[in-house]
Amino acid sequence: MGEELDKYSSIVDVIKYFIDSRRYGVVDRMALAMSSESVEVALYDMLRLIDSLMARRVVLELKVKTREGEKTYTLNCCEIDKDLGYGVKGVIKHVVEGETVYGAGDEIYCMPCPLRPSDEELKSFLQEISRNPFLARKIALIAFGKKSGKEGE
Numbered sequence: 001m002g003e004e005l006d007k008y009s010s011i012v013d014v015i016k017y018f019i020d021s022r023r024y025g026v027v028d029r030m031a032l033a034m035s036s037e038s039v040e041v042a043l044y045d046m047l048r049l050i051d052s053l054m055a056r057r058v059v060l061e062l063k064v065k066t067r068e069g070e071k072t073y074t075l076n077c078c079e080i081d082k083d084l085g086y087g088v089k090g091v092i093k094h095v096v097e098g099e100t101v102y103g104a105g106d107e108i109y110c111m112p113c114p115l116r117p118s119d120e121e122l123k124s125f126l127q128e129i130s131r132n133p134f135l136a137r138k139i140a141l142i143a144f145g146k147k148s149g150k151e152g153e
Helices: 002-007 009-020 024-031 036-055 119-131 135-145
Strands: 058-066 069-081 088-097 107-112
Touching: 009 024, 009 036, 009 119, 009 135, 024 036, 024 135, 036 069, 036 119, 058 107, 069 088, 119 135
Parallel strands: none
Antiparallel strands: 058 069, 058 088, 069 107, 088 107
């Protein structure tokens, strides 16, 4: 299982984004796909939505409470809201890039954007899927098992 996590880490991160943001439909479509074409369509939908969210992303310096105290992170936020309920919760220190109705001092949730898979990673994944579409289920399970960046802090 570790090999797939390493080989397809960005694809796992994209799937994990949809799991963490509670958008299970597209993840289920990939995990339950019976053909490589169905996997490809689900992955296409995920990447298209990520691209759309990235176009509206906001980069924030966010103060976050951790076990060790307060830390400041610079995050690319694909989603921001006071009532989001998922993602990284913190207080805005500074809006670095982008537009938002929130400003310094506001407590918000930021759902960090996943990294987009490289062309090589996508090509390799699609080749593997054409031989074994059930690999997509394994990749989705790996994503479900992966801890979020702030879990356990």
